[in-house]
Amino acid sequence: MVTYKNIQEDVKASHNITVKTCWIAHVKELNGLPLRKANNRISENERKYECPNEVRPLIEASMRKFGML
Numbered sequence: 368m369v370t371y372k373n374i375q376e377d378v379k380a381s382h383n384i385t386v387k388t389c390w391i392a393h394v395k396e397l398n399g400l401p402l403r404k405a406n407n408r409i410s411e412n413e414r415k416y417e418c419p420n421e422v423r424p425l426i427e428a429s430m431r432k433f434g435m436l
Contacts, residue, residue, distance in 0.1 A: 371391050374391055381428075387416060394418050
């Protein structure tokens, strides 16, 4: 099972960019993957930090590498 930490480490190693876990969750949501409810999430309908458009392809590439997409 691939964790957010695995994706963070892969993007960091490949592109030297540190990604937030909330960005990974946003990309998962955009691609229709199931999410769990985070304990620290304030609002269920809106995100405080959305994934930047320039980082989204990097996260998706990492997800493809791990077979999530």
